Amino acid sequence: MKTYDAIVIGAGQAGGPLAKRLAKAGKKTVLIEKRFYGGTCVNDGCTPTKTMVASAKAAYMATKSHELGVPVKKFSVDLAAIKKRKDEIVLRSRNGGLKAAEKTQNLDVIFGEAVFAGEKTVEVRLNSGKKQTITADLIFLNPGALPLIPEIEGLNEIQYLNSTTILDLDKVPEHLLVLGGNYIGLEFGQMFRRFGSKVTILEKSERIVSHEDPDISEEMQKILELESIKVLNDAHAIKFKQKSGGKITVTVSQKGEEHKIKCTHVLVAVGRKPQTEALNLPAAGIEADEHGNIKVNDKLETTAAGVYALGDAKGGPAFTHISYNDYTIVYRNLFEGTDYTIKDRPVPYCMFTDPQLGRIGIDETQAKKQGIKYKVAKLPMAHVARAIETGDTRGFMKAIVDPDTKVILGATVLGPEGGEIMTVLQMAMEGGITYDRIRYCVFAHPLYSESLNNLFMTLGD
Numbered sequence: 001m002k003t004y005d006a007i008v009i010g011a012g013q014a015g016g017p018l019a020k021r022l023a024k025a026g027k028k029t030v031l032i033e034k035r036f037y038g039g040t041c042v043n044d045g046c047t048p049t050k051t052m053v054a055s056a057k058a059a060y061m062a063t064k065s066h067e068l069g070v071p072v073k074k075f076s077v078d079l080a081a082i083k084k085r086k087d088e089i090v091l092r093s094r095n096g097g098l099k100a101a102e103k104t105q106n107l108d109v110i111f112g113e114a115v116f117a118g119e120k121t122v123e124v125r126l127n128s129g130k131k132q133t134i135t136a137d138l139i140f141l142n143p144g145a146l147p148l149i150p151e152i153e154g155l156n157e158i159q160y161l162n163s164t165t166i167l168d169l170d171k172v173p174e175h176l177l178v179l180g181g182n183y184i185g186l187e188f189g190q191m192f193r194r195f196g197s198k199v200t201i202l203e204k205s206e207r208i209v210s211h212e213d214p215d216i217s218e219e220m221q222k223i224l225e226l227e228s229i230k231v232l233n234d235a236h237a238i239k240f241k242q243k244s245g246g247k248i249t250v251t252v253s254q255k256g257e258e259h260k261i262k263c264t265h266v267l268v269a270v271g272r273k274p275q276t277e278a279l280n281l282p283a284a285g286i287e288a289d290e291h292g293n294i295k296v297n298d299k300l301e302t303t304a305a306g307v308y309a310l311g312d313a314k315g316g317p318a319f320t321h322i323s324y325n326d327y328t329i330v331y332r333n334l335f336e337g338t339d340y341t342i343k344d345r346p347v348p349y350c351m352f353t354d355p356q357l358g359r360i361g362i363d364e365t366q367a368k369k370q371g372i373k374y375k376v377a378k379l380p381m382a383h384v385a386r387a388i389e390t391g392d393t394r395g396f397m398k399a400i401v402d403p404d405t406k407v408i409l410g411a412t413v414l415g416p417e418g419g420e421i422m423t424v425l426q427m428a429m430e431g432g433i434t435y436d437r438i439r440y441c442v443f444a445h446p447l448y449s450e451s452l453n454n455l456f457m458t459l460g461d
């Protein structure tokens with residue numbers, strides 16, 4: 001058995017940087033990864049999807065360019081070339097990260113699957129076929145999550161796609177049916193529509209992006225429908241059938257009625273589940289909830305002393321920046337004497353549809369639910385000079401404020417550069433800059449953010 005100061009399981013967005021930092025601080029550390037360095041974000045998530053979203057945007061602009069007086073008469077989408085570009089960017093990032101880790105003194109990077117054999121003891125089934133047992137007083141779990149596949153009749157008998165396998169297509173599907181109308185479903189749905197697929201989105205809730213305000217869902221649906229994407233809400237796929245080599249028939253139950261849709265490809269995008277079962281957590285006294293999420297307190301401590309869980313596998317918001325922030329909280333608390341928790345940290349996010357959906361803090365629905373005194377400032381992008389000039393006035397900005405203290409409580413921006421505009425408001429919230437100051441703040445003209453003046457003018461107080 002080999003003894004280290006620290007074991008890190010999973011080279012994801014928390015595990016990789018944490019392992020390097022521990023090693024640099026003089027802790028003899030081992031980082032165990034069963035697949036690819038960089039985890040989901042680099043290999044199957046943010047990096048490949050946002051790379052491909054850029055290609056989809058180029059295709060969309062080609063269809064729109066005549067509106068700007070530059071007609072593109074003919075263009076084609078080369079999915080094999082798009083995939084090649086994506087693969088190169090992913091590989092560069094994966095290999096760059098791995099090289100930096102392997103060069104770090106005090107850090108061993110090993111490739112294999114980690115399984116708990118007892119308290120503070122991990123057995124690694126090395127990818128080479130050998131086994132290694134290791135122990136450490138400090139253990140950090142960053143195993144991430146995998147696509148969740150629902151139990152629906154016939155689904156396992158068709159060759160459905162998930163968010164990882166769809167990245168390897170080199171031919172554009174004729175008709176892509178997407179299960180799930182949130183981050184993954186909408187980002188891929190719009191992307192493949194722009195590549196040339198017919199796209200149908202089935203969402204089981206009453207509306208897509210159902211964790212946002214209803215006016216956001218409505219505007220998002222309008223935007224997607226403008227590109228001829230079919231969105232079916234309150235729609236439940238109940239059966240899949242495919243004749244060998246033929247089209248897939250999906251039986252859909254919607255508002256008490258059943259109908260059939262024929263498609264060529266199905267993307268399952270109904271959420272993700274933590275990759276914790278294979279870890280044999282009970283052997284180390286680490287508890288998980290009924291969904292497999294590792295139970296942690298506000299400082300990311302698990303139920304076993306000296307064992308921490310970071311990133312998607314602990315449940316809650318599943319974003320790269322949250323996983324990375326988990327690492328900084330755990331590291332600083334352990335080695336820099338701080339007392340940070342995950343309780344009150346901001347959770348911004350950006351859905352990379354086009355236009356983007358940026359969100360920070362509370363929305364109108366949550367303000368109502370909390371029973372607090374609030375006002376809503378709302379500005380259509382059609383009133384934003386920059387949006388008019390660039391020819392894209394889809395969406396709106398919305399902020400929730402406290403009318404007494406003038407504090408900004410939250411913002412949702414569905415519009416061009418919505419994520420960046422939201423971040424300006426996040427900075428105001430972090431710095432305690434109230435909306436009455438932003439209303440008269442001097443911003444460079446004509447930026448999108450300049451319109452934050454007008455957003456808060458709408459409050460009329």
Ligand SMILES: Cc1cc2nc3c(=O)[nH]c(=O)nc-3n(C[C@H](O)[C@H](O)[C@H](O)COP(=O)(O)OP(=O)(O)OC[C@H]3O[C@@H](n4cnc5c(N)ncnc54)[C@H](O)[C@@H]3O)c2cc1C
Nearest residue numbers: 010012013034039040041045114143144311312318319320
């Ligand atoms: C298609 C898609 C697009 C996304 N886009 C965005 C985006 O734009 N912005 C954003 O913020 N987030 C996005 N996300 C979410 C984001 O990718 C994750 O939240 C983020 O990667 C955090 O993951 P993590 O650090 O928890 O673990 P991961 O990055 O998943 O890493 C976990 C690692 O642990 C390894 N592992 C698991 N079990 C073991 C074991 N027993 N032994 C050894 N190794 C093990 C896995 O192989 C994996 O490499 C996207 C996700 C997907 C799927």
Ligand SMILES: NC(=O)c1ccc[n+]([C@@H]2O[C@H](COP(=O)([O-])OP(=O)(O)OC[C@H]3O[C@@H](n4cnc5c(N)ncnc54)[C@H](O)[C@@H]3O)[C@@H](O)[C@H]2O)c1
Nearest residue numbers: 180181182183184185202203204269270271318350351352
């Ligand atoms: N831009 C980003 O930050 C980004 C992008 C992609 C993924 N992600 C992360 O990945 C995670 C997973 O994304 P996701 O979109 O798969 O999951 P999700 O949980 O965000 O959304 C799943 C959607 O599928 C619907 N659904 C569930 N079961 C269904 C069914 N049987 N039929 C039809 N619809 C069904 C849900 O109502 C929901 O709208 C997200 O939580 C997110 O944090 C983030």
